[in-house]
Amino acid sequence: MARHNVLGAVLVGALALSGCSGAKVGDSSSGATGDCGTFNLAVNPWVGYEANAAVLAYVAEKELKCKVTKKELKEEVAWQGFGTGEVDAVVENWGHDDLRKKYIDEQKTAVSAGSTGVKGQIGWYVPPWLAKEHPDILDWNNLNKYADKFKTSESGDKGQLLDGDPSFVTNDEALVKNLNLNYKVVYGGSETALIQAFRQAEKDKKWVIGYFYSPQWLLNEIKLEKVKLPEYKAGCDADAEKVACDYPDYDLDKIVSKKFADANGPAFQLVKNFKWTNEDQNTVAKYIAEDKMKPEDAAKKWVDANADKVKAWTAKA
Amino acid sequence: MVAVAAPRQLPRLLHRYKQALIIGGIVLAWLVLWLLFRNIGTLPLDASALTPLHRWINDINDAVGASRNSNPVFLYFFNEIRLVIDEFVTFVQALIAQPSFGRPVPVIGWLGVVGIAGFVSLAVAGWRVALLTIAGFVFLGLQGLWQESMDTLSLTLAAVVISLLFGIPLGIWAGLSDRANRVMTPVLDFMQTMPTFVYLAPLTLFFLIGPASATIATLIYAAPPAIRITAHAIRSVPRNTVEASESLGATRQQTLVKVLLPSARKTIVLGVNQTIMAALSMVTIAALIDAPGLGKTVVKALQTLDVGTAFNAGLAIVVLAIVLDRVTTAATERRKLPRWAFFGGLGVTGVLVYLSYTYLWAAEFQSDVEIGSSIRQGATAVTEWAQDSLPLITGGFKDFVTFVLINPLQALLAESPWFLVALVIVALSFLIGGVRAAVVSAVCLGLLVATGLWQDSMITLASTLVATIMVMVLGIVVGVWMGRSKRADRFIRPVLDAGQVMPAFVYLVPFLALFSASRFTAIIAAVVFAAPVAIKIIADGIRAVSPTTVEASTALGSSSWQTIVKVQLPMARGALTLAANQGLIYVLSMVVVGGLVGAGALGYDVVAGFSQGQLYGKGLAAGVAIVVLGVMLDRLTQAAAKRWTN
């Protein structure tokens, strides 16, 4: 008896609760989608890319009324997606000659959609305090002088050159050998490892030299200084074994799937026309990485402040 | 007296320690030869260099990719599988995680999910666990991660359901047939030790980017425990129970359904438990191919080294894991819910589901109390404090271990000629496990040479051994403590659970700060992951030592130390060897994560292979090398265990 009473009371109470309160699901209608269709945008895992993607997605959604699907993928997987039809665009590509050859030249599933306007630079960097106290370190010729200072548990009796992100091609082992440097390349293995190393180096005045690149959001926080290597000349990196020159400058570009380009919809037009500068990207990247804004909010803030630039991208669409 | 006795004892001692002497002799000879032949025949390979085998794998990979849209196997086989899995996962997501069926919210809102989870826990695991479940799920909401958690839960449940759908029948088969078992064991070894990074990219080629690939990646890792444990459970049903059934004229079918499966149920549920835990540990890695959920939050936060956010999401994974673990563990007990409670719970759940379907407040988790940001800030503060104040000590510790332990071992393994190392390992295998073990080791070593990554394998082996030693030291110290004190056990166990399921990505950032990018950092990460398993096994082993024996020892006047060293540890040696074996396997499964923080060698090869097309073949070869190392060490420790426990 008592048990049934308890049960009944609970049920009645719950029903009473349901009868009296709250807005119902579906009371407000959701936003309509436009005629742009679905836009599959790959998002590669670094903040600079995220900035490009955030702004593009924001504009495509708000101005063109596209349904944007962001897919968070590593580069290799993203390019693969061109072929399977799951990715329409990669909006910041660092060289990747191997991928170009495979997907643009051989499989013909991807095409280039021009520069993003952002210039990429790869090289060896040192923390600012080191550049300030030992300005001559910024010339590779003096590196051997300081090799001792860069010794760690990993490099033994040589200086440690911290390499890192496995996503990028590196010639560093060949460079060390061909420039006769008394250094050992140590593979940090991730961007995280590099950033953490430089942050600590600057804070605690530790000796660190390593592979890094710009644009990168960390450079807003710590102005790493690039070490000058023998100047890059076209073709000097042709033979990977014999490289003895700096990395080339990268014109970061956009790659889209062949299908997406052929369809020539408004989203493709937007991607093709999208072009900004290193400063623009750094601004949005800072919103995301340091101010911890959501990508949408970061994009909105920048778009609101740069209506004219955005207009140029969408004008012809 | 002593002087007279000693010579007479010498031959006996010699005989008793014969094996130890032989092993010592082998190692000594190795040291001498190492001095002589140092840095000859070490088979090194530069980070960017490739062998013909690596190029050949690349070509195959390219060929498969190029034929994707024309090959009938893709069109009619993989596509169908993908469609079924995608439908299934999307359906579960539509129920609890994603806006669906034209609604701006999922079909069942948070209140309904909490109700269902609570009710299921109540039915299978009792009141206490039900309360834990409800608290855990509400906590996920308060963390501000409701939707992410539900996405992760959907994907995990889908992967687990599919794992069990195949795993349990396969396990039964392996349990009934020795031949099936022999065929399956190496396949399962392969599935469990092959680093996910190796097959992640090809998976998206076969099953596209989306839930199907993520689910399959998860179940490749998660299904083996279900298969193994089911097979073990079937095998451990007492012979005479089966005989009794047969003597009554039961068919094979009847014996299976009415005797074997019900008797094995308890153990099979443990298999389900292990499968769930394994699936949850894949959450972050699956996020690299766009799997939705908490993993994405972790990976994203890591791009900006935002430890707070990563920790918050990692904590949500831990909460999910603990809830699912406690529910499945409790489900092994026999219990019957009173009818009134069952139907009452069902009724209440029905109402909650209805509410969450209809009203916004019950559908979307919104609360004034938001603890996510406090957790984020707290974790960030702790990390920053540790990064600021500890590196001096931790750095010294790192250097000490590196110079005393890692470097000498690595020098011996990686700077000896390959044939010398191979000879030593085969000889030791023979001493430990006889001809069989020697043959297995010889084949494995041959395969390592064939991968073209001999030296990298030896560097990884050195780190693996150091990590395993540390795991065992921790395992014995903490395990004995937990085994002897119930209170310590209660207190430490949740911490161990957290260490096991907290995604490594979360603690890599502070570790990098404390130990910089180095092999030692990788070792520490592996220890954090592997030690909990070893500790738990040893604690259970110590507790399983018969209390009578301990009592007898105490009655003879042993001190605690004597009881531990002379009674409990020797009697728990089965558990000790199992712990060493599992510790090794878990350490190996962290080799790739180690590659992300400076371990180099095989781990880095795999990571680079995942990131760069032209290194894919090398990455795959490195993955195979890790598997081969795993198989070799596993068989060796098992052989040693057999010897020691007999």
Added chain:
Amino acid sequence: MDPVISVRDLWKVFGSNASQVVASDELKSLPRSELMDRTGAVAAVRGVDFDVAPGEMFVVMGLSGSGKSTLVRCLTRLVEPTAGTIMFEGENILEADPKRLRDLRRNKFSMVFQHFGLLPHRTVADNVGYGLEIRGVPRAKRGERSQEVIDLVGLSGYEKSYPDQLSGGMQQRVGLARALAGDPDVLFFDEPFSALDPLIRRDMQSEVIRLHREVGKTMVFITHDLSEALKLGDRILIMRDGQVVQVGTGDELVGAPADDYVRDFVKDVPRSNVLTLKWIMRPPRPEDDLDGPELSPETVVREAVRSVLSADKPVKVVRDGELLGVVADEEILGVVAGEA
């Protein structure tokens, strides 16, 4: 009466070359250890012959390793015999196909095991009804029958308990009830009580004797305990190294051991409990006074002690009016004194 079970030249050899062993007379004649050395095969049962009469309690006794457990498993083909014949009610069981074999197991014989072999996840009632469930007996009927046998073995009130909630003796009662539930013609017992405490074992032995009397089934009982064998068995088969050493009633074994092995075995048996007068009587001598009391030759010595010792003349052993012999104080005292 025709025997229920008739076993002829039964062999069970373990090992990959078992069939070669039984095909060769030379190998068959080798002692076990030598066979092991030569072929790697283990002969567990070697050329066993015996018959079991309807309603008989037939005990197979032997030490561990004698092959008795394998023998009983061969009878129901839980272990597949290598050679020989087993006739059950005129049918050679070794020729039964799997379906027929299952029918036999379901309807004709059942077994009680040393370690009970109960299903831990089922209640007592469901364990008892398991055999019926397998046959496809409807639930209601199953329940009825289970209850009957549960009452029969004295487990009333424990129907809803689980095996792990019962003592060993009670668990074996469940095993017994399960075997009885199917109303088989023959019950096999494989050392059913050796895992039980002595007191409980005695109870269970009495229980089996009672059941044997009440339900009148043919029973084949395996044991390593001679006193159990003597207590229960109508006839006893003694096994050693897979072979039959002797088959006979208890008093036959004690009174006329076939060899030293059996003699050694029965040495410590309280003979007065087992031997009957026919084993100790002697032919009348001329000086005997032949008008003393009469007793049957089947009278157990212990029961005759009082009459013999109190009579002042020798007791006559008489069957159907025919004088078989006499028993006097010295014969009785010889048996009783031998036990001291």
